[in-house]
C-alpha cells in the first residue's frame with residue numbers, strides 16, 4: 671500500500687532530436703502540494719502533459735492515482751483535473767455556460783448539474799458575472815473560471831500549469847487560498863509556477879527542472895539550505911561589543927553601520943548553540959540574532975541556466 675498520488679521514474683521525452691525530458695524521477699504524496707519550478711522551456715508543461723495523458727512519453731514509467739498513464743489513460747483521466755497554462759475557457763459562452771458544458775461532459779446527472787454549477791460560481795466569487803460572456807472577464811476572472819471548470823467532477827488530483835501567471839497580488843492570494851482549501855479536503859496538487867514565492871508559500875515539496883533534468887528536489891527550506899549564503903546575523907548595542915564579537919568570531923563579516931555581524935552558519939540548532947556558547951564564554955551579549963537563508967530566487971538562479979546546453983537547438 672502506497673500513499674503516492676503520482677510516481678514518475680525515468681521519464682523521457684524528445685521532440686525529433688531535441689531531448690525535452692531527460693530521465694525525470696519524482697513522487698508526490700497524496701494530499702500534498704508539489705511544485706515544479708523551472709525557467710521557460712525547461713519542460714514543465716511537457717511534464718504536465720505526459721502526466722495528464724495528453725502527450726505520450728518515450729520512456730520511463732508514470733503512475734497517477736495508481737494507474738499507468740500509458741496503459742490506463744482512461745482511469746487516470748477519471749481521477750484528475752487539469753488547468754492548462756492557457757485558459758480553456760470558451761470566450762463566447764457565459765461563465766455559467768462554460769461550467770455547464772464541463773458538467774455535461776463529465777456525466778454528472780442533469781438533476782445535480784445546476785447545483786454543482788451554482789456552488790462553483792459562488793465559491794469562486796463569479797455569481798454576479800455568471801450570465802456575462804467570458805470574453806468580458808478580466809484575466810483573473812478567467813483564471814478562476816478555468817479552475818472552477820477543473821473542479822467539476824471533484825477530481826482528487828489536480829494539475830495546475832502556472833495558475834497565477836498574470837494575476838495581481840490580491841487575485842493571486844485568492845487563488846492560493848482556494849488551492850489550500852482543496853488540499854485541506856485531501857486533494858493532491860501538482861503545480862508549476864514561475865513565482866518562487868508561490869512555491870515557497872504553497873508547496874510541501876519543490877523540484878527544480880532545468881533543460882529537461884531535475885537539478886534539485888526537497889522542501890522549500892531544504893532547497894534554500896543547499897546553496898551557500900545561509901548565515902546568522904548578530905546585532906549589538908555598542909561598538910565595543912561588536913569589536914569583541916568580531917575578534918572572537920574571526921570568520922565573520924562586520925556591518926559597522928548596523929552594529930551587526932554576519933556569521934557563516936548552516937542555521938541548524940547545533941551550530942546556533944555553539945555560536946551562543948562561544949559568545950557566552952567571552953561574556954559578549956548580542957541584542958538580537960536572526961538566521962538569514964537565501965530566498966528561492968537565489969536558489970533558482972544558482973541552480974538553473976548556467977550550464978552549457980547538452981542538446982543545442984542549432
Ligand SMILES: Nc1ncnc2c1ncn2[C@@H]1O[C@H](COP(=O)(O)OP(=O)(O)OP(=O)(O)O)[C@@H](O)[C@H]1O
Nearest residue numbers: 685688690708709710711712713714715716717755
Ligand atoms: N509539440 C512540440 N514540438 C516540438 N517541441 C516542443 C513541443 N512542445 C514543447 N517543445 C519544446 O520542449 C521544450 C520544453 O517546453 P515546455 O513547454 O515543456 O517548457 P515549459 O517549462 O513549460 O516553459 P514555459 O515556462 O515557457 O511554459 C521547449 O524547448 C519547447 O520548444
Ligand SMILES: [Mg+2]
Nearest residue numbers: 714715716755
Ligand atoms: Mg509551460
